[in-house]
C-alpha cells in the first residue's frame with residue numbers, strides 16, 4: 001500500500017491534542033481524511049443518519065458484536081456503549097477517495113495490530129510535552145470534573161509506557177501546535193522521523 005493510502009492510527013493520552021490536530025488536518029484537506037463509522041447504543045439525535053453519524057444499534061446487538069470479537073475498541077460513557085468495529089474500519093479503508101483515520105487508546109492499538117495488520121497502518125502517538133502541561137490543558141479544556149481529570153492523568157502513564165515499547169512508527173510531541181501539526185503533516189505524507197522519538201517522551205515518575 002502506498003504511503004498516501006495507509007490508514008492512520010492516532011493514539012495518545014487524553015488531552016494530548018489528538019482531536020485538535022485531527023481537526024486541523026481535516027480543515028486543511030476537506031473530505032480527504034475521515035473516521036470509520038462507530039457503533040453506539042445511544043439514541044440518534046435529530047438529523048443523525050444511521051450508518052453516517054453512527055451505526056445505531058441495540059445493547060443486545062452491540063454485546064453480540066463484542067462477544068464475537070467484532071470491536072477493535074469499545075467503551076461505555078454515561079450509560080451508552082460506543083465502539084470502533086473491525087468491519088467499519090475495513091469499509092472506510094476500502095474507500096479510495098478518503099484516507100481512514102482511527103483514534104484509539106493503547107489497548108485498541110494492540111488489537112488493531114493483531115486484527116488489521118494487513119492494512120499496514122501508520123501508527124502515530126501524540127504526546128504532551130510534559131505531564132504538568134497535560135494537566136493544565138485538561139483543566140483549561142474544562143470538560144471534566146476533578147475525579148475524571150485524575151483518572152485521565154492516571155491512564156496517561158499506561159499510554160506513555162506503551163509508546164516506550166516502540167509500538168508506534170512516529171511520535172509527535174505536541175508542544176507548539178503549529179510545529180506539531182507540521183510534523184504530523186510530514187508523517188502523513190510518508191516522511192520518516194529521526195529515530196530518537198522515544199527519548200523525547202515525557203517521564204511519568206515525577
Ligand SMILES: Nc1ncnc2c1ncn2[C@@H]1O[C@H](COP(=O)(O)OP(=O)(O)OP(=O)(O)O)[C@@H](O)[C@H]1O
Nearest residue numbers: 013014015016017018019020137141174175176177
Ligand atoms: N499545542 C497545544 N498548545 C496548547 N493547548 C493545546 C495544544 N494542543 C491542544 N491543546 C488544547 O488542549 C486541550 C486538549 O486537546 P484535545 O481535546 O485535542 O485532546 P485529545 O487528545 O483529543 O483528548 P481526548 O482523548 O480526551 O479527546 C484542548 O483544550 C486543546 O485546545
